[in-house]
Amino acid sequence: xxxxxxxxxxxxxxxxxxxxxxxxxxxxxxxxxxxxxxxxxxxxxxxxxxxxxxxxxxxxxxxxxxxxxxxxxxxxxxxxxxxxxxxxxxxxxxxxxxxxxxxxxxxxxxxxxxxxxxxxxxxxxxxxxxxxxxxxxxxxxxxxxxxxxxxxxxxxxxxxxxxxxxxxxxxxxxxxxxxxxxxxxxxxxxxxxxxxxxxxxxxxxxxxxxxxxxxxxxxxxxxxxxxxxxxxxxxxxxxxxxxxxxxxxxxxxxxxxxxxxxx
Ligand SMILES: [Fe+2]
Numbered sequence: 001x002x003x004x005x006x007x008x009x010x011x012x013x014x015x016x017x018x019x020x021x022x023x024x025x026x027x028x029x030x031x032x033x034x035x036x037x038x039x040x041x042x043x044x045x046x047x048x049x050x051x052x053x054x055x056x057x058x059x060x061x062x063x064x065x066x067x068x069x070x071x072x073x074x075x076x077x078x079x080x081x082x083x084x085x086x087x088x089x090x091x092x093x094x095x096x097x098x099x100x101x102x103x104x105x106x107x108x109x110x111x112x113x114x115x116x117x118x119x120x121x122x123x124x125x126x127x128x129x130x131x132x133x134x135x136x137x138x139x140x141x142x143x144x145x146x147x148x149x150x151x152x153x154x155x156x157x158x159x160x161x162x163x164x165x166x167x168x169x170x171x172x173x174x175x176x177x178x179x180x181x182x183x184x185x186x187x188x189x190x191x192x193x194x195x196x197x198x199x200x201x202x203x204x205x206x207x208x209x210x211x212x213x214x215x216x217x218x219x220x221x222x223x224x225x226x227x228x229x230x231x232x233x234x235x236x237x238x239x240x241x242x243x244x245x246x247x248x249x250x251x252x253x254x255x256x257x258x259x260x261x262x263x
Pocket of ligand 1: 010150
């Protein structure tokens, strides 16, 4: 079984299209939440992702944009984006968001689970080994897929040792001078991680629509449970178009600017 893992699309239609065009053959799609919020195309992105299957975990932005609470925890930019999203969502899409499953969910038996933030809290950021410890310690779950941090990578333990995991790429989507033409011609890259017997993992495919790990390229992953390999991917996309749409929608400038920085 090959599962395509996508997370934190954040209403970025250009990034989602690039990911789907580049995605290798897969049997299922597991979506780790934050389908909407920040970006300019929430309705189109919901339509596109729903077509891919029905395994979704709710993200904190999905919850807030559906009017289910927590907007007071957001910074002013995120609050403005959430209010804008709530206004433009169709009634059907708003209802769909309201009924998204709250994680953890087990899409493939008891050994694998999907969450948005952490297994304990959809709003919790797992950024360090210290954060990862409670989720990896004393569990029979072998692999927990998570999102929320917008950082591609993860954590692992064999019971004695603890590891931080990150893909190693050669270009990081680096562009010289930041000209639009060079963004369009950045390279796609991938990195394979062998999943070892006896180890437990917390794995983040990264963010499709608003990466924050210093690499602006759209992030996703593929989990192959026959080969026991996780492959992380980065693909360039039309970031200029995504920025234009954000500005035209009247969303905060910062949301457009940060897409090119990957921060
Ligand atoms: Fe997010």
